[in-house]
Amino acid sequence: MKSIVVLISGRGSNMQALFDAMLPCTIVAVISNRADAAGLAIAKARGIPTAVVNHRDYPDRGSFDTALSKMIDNFHPDFVALAGFMRILTANFVSHYHGRLVNIHPSLLPAYSGLETHARALRDGVKIHGCTVHFVTPDLDHGPIIIQAAVPVMQDDTVQSLSDRVLRAEHQIYPQAIRWLCTNLIELTDKGKVLLKCQNQLRSVLISPDLEQS
Numbered sequence: 001m002k003s004i005v006v007l008i009s010g011r012g013s014n015m016q017a018l019f020d021a022m023l024p025c026t027i028v029a030v031i032s033n034r035a036d037a038a039g040l041a042i043a044k045a046r047g048i049p050t051a052v053v054n055h056r057d058y059p060d061r062g063s064f065d066t067a068l069s070k071m072i073d074n075f076h077p078d079f080v081a082l083a084g085f086m087r088i089l090t091a092n093f094v095s096h097y098h099g100r101l102v103n104i105h106p107s108l109l110p111a112y113s114g115l116e117t118h119a120r121a122l123r124d125g126v127k128i129h130g131c132t133v134h135f136v137t138p139d140l141d142h143g144p145i146i147i148q149a150a151v152p153v154m155q156d157d158t159v160q161s162l163s164d165r166v167l168r169a170e171h172q173i174y175p176q177a178i179r180w181l182c183t184n185l186i187e188l189t190d191k192g193k194v195l196l197k198c199q200n201q202l203r204s205v206l207i208s209p210d211l212e213q214s
Ligand code: GRF
Pocket: 008, 009, 010, 011, 012, 013, 014, 015, 083, 084, 085, 104, 105, 106, 167, 170
């Protein structure tokens, strides 16, 4: 069975969605760069080993990333899942985990990479927003896309209501992406494209929840 390490910085709801999904893999550890990340307590309560590598203990990104990868590699994971991990990772770190490092981002990439995705989507008046699971490359939020979910943007949405709707979709697609990875249904081509080796790919690649009743 494949194994994964999950990296978090905060509340850990995506991490929890991975726990709850009964995935065909073992979550061997949860690692945070913040000792006060609420998700750590959730992981501990599930009996999952946790560790903290505090970025403030290191003089620069390079030395933090070296310490982080040392900690990750102690657990020998097949894959590393970023789940609300709020640090930009160096190219060295990313290439060390080439094809094994995935992230969930709260927008339909390549639109709205970076921070404050929901506020920016609302400001632009887009009608469709969503979330993306992708392989991580040195180009921030621009790695090969594994799965996306689209959600509607309502006229009376606030940042909170929109982020809640997107988060519900995140909790569907992240477990799906990890399931595909752990069952060898995902192939990352040399050209940086993701191939999904299953029959119903059209149905599963895009999840479009029904419009909510107003
Ligand atoms: C999620 O919206 C995720 O897409 C983004 O940070 C947030 C983390 O939330 N990268 P949680 O810690 O998983 O609840």
